[in-house]
Amino acid sequence: MMNKNIIITGTSRGIGYELAKLFADAGHNVLALSRNAKPIEDLKHKNINAFPCDLCNLDDYKNVENFISTKWNHVDILINNAGLLLNKPFSETTFSDFTKVYETNVFGVSELTRIVLPFMPRDGHVITISSMGGIQGSMKFPGLAAYSSSKGAVITLSELLAEEYKETGPQFNVLALGAVQTEMLKEAFPDYTAPTTALEMANYIKDFALSGNKYYNGKVLQVSNSTP
Template identity: 65%
Template sequence: MEYVIVTGTSRGIGFELSKLLADAGYKVLALSRNEKPIKSLNHKNIEAFSFDVSSVEDRDDLSNYLKDKKGNVIALINNAGKLINKPFLELTEEEFMAVYEVNVFGVAAMTRLIIPFMDKNAHVLTISSMGGIQGSAKFPGLSAYSSSKGAVLTLTELLAEEFKETGPAFNALALGAVQTEMLEEAFPGYEAPVSAKEMAEYIMDFALKGQKMYNGKILQVSSSTP
């Protein structure tokens, strides 16, 4: 069975992306701590799991599921993200670590888990942020979030080099403002020029085809600041 795996599917881009992929006929494993929104779709092509990318037990369960199904993963879309908007001196060590647990360590762990279920032509696509791009506009309160998004960009480049002979391909999209709940947390009241569904359409196309043209690349997908 061929699967596309999407993390962070309870809302925003991940939710819309799962729907679009499923409607296009792909078997989607939709992973999110809150699986109820995506399960409520009752879509025949979506398997929704309550899943925390930072949980060893949850990752073991996913690995066993794929082994049982003899799963072949054609694309892993690392979309799950955690954001805390708080001045640096007010951030606790636990809060800073919590952001990295999802945005960096969770991405690394998921990628390590899924690679054995992929072939040379598969694609690991990580959703990052313009805030992680060196030299881009930076904003107070996002020290943990934006620095974590920078970390996975470098990780993407390194993994592409390490697996360039055997595959899969690794790329990352650094997104600008998209109208989601997370944007509201970062920039209350800001109206983005792009909807979650519009960005999901772009991500779906890139996740399925982008590895033919790109490997180890960071693409900036933004028409605004932030």
């Protein structure tokens, strides 16, 4: 398999961090984006480029565009992994709470995808990480109104983009994850232990990113072995 150019967001910890290492160790070129770039920079991996990127800051998208155009010229895979989880009773949420969650989980996905698309080949693959909470008809949990509704929004967005680009590519798919033992989950639900580790899920996402677009486009795959 030829080495790929892969962009991953949310790489400072959890699934994104493990994904960056897995792809880089396999010989692929990785651009790792997160607000805190230090953890991934500290790896000093020859196949990883990293710089701070805040999906809520429009100027940071220019840095991504400049990197692609000057260093790579094309992007094979984009993994929209960054996410903000808010666990708060709906009656206590504010306009600002919803804005913050949607800026990262929805607007960030939309804008980064728009920036990267001109550099993607026909067989490129855009994967957006959603949640089982964003699946219509799935079990819902109190306190996750902003988070789960944002994860539902990116599902619909990906379906629309798959239709809009079906003649030219790339392919767009969504992985709706169940509970994964990450720092973000621990912060939101301190007493809950998930059955799947970040590394285990990262291995699954890596394999799907490399070959899933041969079989799926505009699809949502539910990746969960637990209720939440």
